[in-house]
Amino acid sequence: MSGSKKATASAGRNMSFTARAVRDIKKNYEIYLILLPVVIFYLIFHYAPMGGTVIAFQDWRASRPMFGEGARWVGFKHFISFFNSYYFTRVLRNTVTISISTLIWGFPAPVLLALLINELKNKYYARVVQIIVYLPHFISMVVLCGMITLFVRDNGVVTQVLSLFGFPKQNMLQNPDLFVPIYVISNIWQGVGWGSIIYLAALTGVDQQLYEAAEIDGAGKWKQTLHITIPCIIPTIIIQFIMRTGQILSVGQEKIILLYNETTYETADVISSFVYRKGLIENDQSYATAVGLFNSVINFVIVAIVNKISGTLSETSLW
Template identity: 45%
Template sequence: MSSVSTAKPLKKKFTERLKKDFKNHWQMYLLALPVIAYFFIFNYAPMFGIVMAFEKFQIKKGIFGSRFVGLENFQRFFVSPFFWRLLRNTLLISLYGLLFSFPLPIIFALCLNEVRNKKFKKTVQTISYLPYFISVVVVVSILFDFGKANGLITNIATFFGWDGGAVISSAKWFRTLYIGSNLWQHLGYNSIIFISALAAVDPTLYEAARIDGANRWQQTLHVTLPGIASTIIVLLILRLGQIMGVGYEKIILMYGPSTYETGDVIASYVYRTGILDADYSYSTAVNLFNSLVNMVVLFTANFISRKVNETSIW
């Protein structure tokens, strides 16, 4: 890739340069082919279906034959009584999720990094990412069991003054349980990338810092953190890119009529209208709106990051 961008002085036509590059590095292109094909077949080709969002789609008439209705489907969503609630729930679950589940794996990785006993460190790490391999269905059943009227979590909450009955069927608890269980499940696994980034920090820097008289805390602050800062920022931007992308799987397993108020998100709404009610145009429009908001957030985050600390994903 870099060879293309550095061949600046002789500014030939793109196709010509491509041809030449292909001749020299055709093996590389061959290697990349499956990936390109993958993205084209599974990500770009289906994007064509977005057209449905602007149609009154009928299965028989297909994408080409259905009547074009412009923004009607979007209008229907914007005036829907659920619009603001869906938007709010999606954003809040994401933001709270980001707030808790982004920094904690970093802190966890930093703590592990300070542990000197290798055996202990390995054990803790293994145990911490074990929950990642538990199916989300199982995790949700555990939540249901612990959250029912006389379940563990409800009893603990009651001990601290909660009097609303089963926490699992309370709208007030939905986000806490959703994010809390996510955290428990993903903390260890998400910290792996930071642990490996930490391993890549040059040991001589620590040596130099120690010679300069830095203690452990100062070493963390001035050597470790800057060392993994770019990883953190890139991952943060990627996370921001998913800000509207709360997955529907866990939500539809967890929510019920009593928790729609805080638990119903755009993805689960799309699932209900699109998959269950077969209202394809409308659900495509809703999801397209979701993706647009997502994209705006991503571009903004990337732009700010590039201005502020010159790290960005493109």
């Protein structure tokens, strides 16, 4: 891309920007026409909402305009009221807890699974295992959460089985202490197989001659895994880890909304579900937008920092 850009630049060195732009658009008008609906789409559904965040600094009502005369500006009122509220620590703490728990338990699982599948000698069996472990990924969130709801009720199958081991018979979704475990375990159940694909792909790329050489040198299976297999998939692991840490403060609202209830808000309510409830159920759009904007800005900063760090540490930067 940079080469072709240079070509354009040198050809039009003597022309003004406008003249070059006009010539470029005339020459490539067809491509720009193809891109026109796309640009309009992004402007309307991505950039207009960014503009709409101005209501975070207003007392906006459906009857008031967002811009110009009649807009009621209130500065950082909603932000301050959020930071001072009891909800601020609660949703921030829950978002971080859920996110980090998912990362700690959920991140190593697919790596381990890929290593184990890779060790299966019978390749036909390995194929069948793969097909089965990918399956839960395709189940809808509603069905997943519906199954969870049915299984962990006081007479649900999971509750009944756990009661054999001394667990109290209870509706587990009504117990605030159990929300995070339920969220994380079901996440792993649904995602571990799908997550392993990328590592399996990296594993098939490992040069088989390395193993042969190691075998001649008398290295056992364990040493081969430690010194050949794992170093070969480390770059993939790092990239995946970077992408995950960038999302440390973005826990999606969909699964939360389907699983939580008033008795578990204390441990289950995250930033996105709070925004949803405030903005769309309680109709306090300005306040909810302020909370959402706070989250967007923090997320952006985190991704930027993570990317910067990974860029300095290795060549594996996202941008």
